[in-house]
Amino acid sequence: MRNWLYLHSRALAQALERLGGQPFGTLLSALVMGVALALPAGGYLLLDNIAVLARGVSGTPEISLFLDDKADSAQAEAVQGKLQAEPDLASFRFVSRDEALRQLESSGLGDVLSGIAVNPLPDAFVVTLRSDDPELFEALSARMRNWPGVAHVQLDSAWIKRLSALIGLGRTVVLMLAALLGLALVIITFNTIRLQILTQKNEIEVSRLLGATDRFIRRPFYWFGSLQGVFGGLVALGVVWIGVDVLAGPVAKVAESYGALVALSHPGWLESLATVASAAALGWLGAAISVRRHLAET
Amino acid sequence: MIIFDKVAKQYPGGYTALDGISLRIAPGELVILSGHSGAGKSTLLKLIPAIERPTSGAVRINEQDISRLPRRAVPYLRRNIGMVLQESRLLFDRSVYDNILLPLIINGHPPGDAAKRVGAALDLVGLHGREKEFPAGLSGGEQQRAAIARAFVNRPSILIADEPTAHLDPAYAAEIAELFKSFNGAGVTVLVVTHDVSLFRHWSPRRIALAHGRLMEE
Structure with missing residues (x-):
């Protein structure tokens, strides 16, 4: 175990030495990988922010149950009884047609109704759910539509559902982008390692003559690919971080115009770690494929 | 003990480098291998660390047939064989x-x-x-x-050298020959390919000459 650690530490030092020996090339590779990785990483972060924003703007999800004009008090009580029996409701309240009219007048829309002699608004129940699951909203509202005395059910979650679907689509696009750019990263590392193997050809031959196993020869290249991935991942994080800083102001202004308070967040520790670890794994993969293919040729 | 048993080596294209070589080298021996260019000296030497494999026959080191050694076992064989090539390969x-x-x-x-x-x-x-x-x-x-x-x-218990003094001044060459003798004095089996046999004459080593892939004299 000690020897294994020693050999790995030597291979790591050798890989760092090779990277440090060509600083410009290392920097360029890290930048190319970083920019490629920043696209899916930034896209993921943006979608995450939008999802948080959607939850913040929608507040507590509600369903409005409008009663039939002809519904009498017995029917209203029956609806109330059914609502009390529903386990998924957090709360509900009755809004009478008079109260609804008063609310409308106080909102500044009273003039709209000034020419109408009779109050056209129906009695209603405003229902709050325990969960913001769009599926639950759908199921519950479908049941409520069939209750006697209920004329119309208005689902406040419709736009959330649409947004949720859009975020889902966005996530799929980001995943596809990540897969494509991940492949690009593997190809970049593959090529870099191929050039490294050509550069180190003499050392590889000499090491083989001295009794080096294939594993011994491959080890520094694996570290080289992984380290290149780590540097690329760090550059990607830097790009995303700066991007968030640059966009935070304009996004907050747009959100403010819609009456929402929005602050774009930087990637958290977990996301940052996942980005760097994925980049390292992709670098390792590119190195592994390249080493397997090209070492046989030396 | 290094044993060459009816060893032949043919390269792709049909060139025969070694033709039925049988040879035994005892542990601790100092052997000088000579012959003209293309006689098969380097090929013979390369069979010991399995850099080349015989086309037929067997090469045995301490009773292990290295001609049929799996590729993954070759590095471990080489760790017990010191190699000095014509160019230093540093x-x-x-x-x-x-x-x-x-x-x-x-x-x-x-x-x-x-x-x-x-x-x-x-x-x-x-x-x-x-x-x-x-x-x-x-x-x-x-x-x-x-x-x-x-x-x-x-x-290592075996030291092989392919023309180690080829590009050196006589004084340097003599120093190198001295070194090989001192290793042999420590019990190491030493096999040196050289054109300049006179460098080693003081120590009366075993001399083997090759010509056209065959053993000519011992």
């Missing part, structure tokens, strides 16, 4: 010290023990104090001595 981007250290790293020696062994090898070849230099800063003879130190630092 790594020019590493110091003399790091070049000599390489076989010990490959063999998994602990760092402390490795440092002692490198120091002893440097003393032996007379390069003490030059360890921080890079090979480009050494003369041809010094480079070859560094290569010999690298071949011997693992304390």
Whole structure:
């Protein structure tokens, strides 16, 4: 175990030495990988922010149950009884047609109704759910539509559902982008390692003559690919971080115009770690494929 | 014991480098292998660390048939064989010290023990104090001595050398020959391919001559 650690530490030092020996090339590779990785990483972060924003703007999800004009008090009580029996409701309240009219007048829309002699608004129940699951909203509202005395059910979650679907689509696009750019990263590392193997050809031959196993020869290249991935991942994080800083102001202004308070967040520790670890794994993969293919040729 | 049993080697294209060689080299022997260019000396030497494989026949080292050794086992065979080639094959981007250290790293020696062994090898070849230099800063003879130190630092039981004095002045060549004799004196089996047999004449080594891939005289 000690020897294994020693050999790995030597291979790591050798890989760092090779990277440090060509600083410009290392920097360029890290930048190319970083920019490629920043696209899916930034896209993921943006979608995450939008999802948080959607939850913040929608507040507590509600369903409005409008009663039939002809519904009498017995029917209203029956609806109330059914609502009390529903386990998924957090709360509900009755809004009478008079109260609804008063609310409308106080909102500044009273003039709209000034020419109408009779109050056209129906009695209603405003229902709050325990969960913001769009599926639950759908199921519950479908049941409520069939209750006697209920004329119309208005689902406040419709736009959330649409947004949720859009975020889902966005996530799929980001995943596809990540897969494509991940492949690009593997190809970049593959090529870099191929050039490294050509550069180190003499050392590889000499090491083989001295009794080096294939594993011994491959080890520094694996570290080289992984380290290149780590540097690329760090550059990607830097790009995303700066991007968030640059966009935070304009996004907050747009959100403010819609009456929402929005602050774009930087990637958290977990996301940052996942980005760097994925980049390292992709670098390792590119190195592994390249080493397997090209070492046989030396 | 190194045994060549009816060994033949044909290269692609039909060129026959060795033709039915049978030979036994006892542990601790000093053997000088000579012959004209193309006689098959280097091919014979390369069969020992399995750089080349025989087309027919068998090469045995300590009763192990290395002609049929799986590829993955070859590195472990080579760790017990020191090799000095015509060109030093030193790594020019590493110091003399790091070049000599390489076989010990490959063999998994602990760092402390490795440092002692490198120091002893440097003393032996007379390069003490030059360890921080890079090979480009050494003369041809010094480079070859560094290569010999690298071949011997693992304390192999067999040492093979292919024209180790080919490009050296007579004085340097004599020094190198002395080194091989001293290794042989320590019990190492030494097999040297050389055109200049006179370098080793003082020690009455066993002499083997090859011509056209066949043993001519012993």
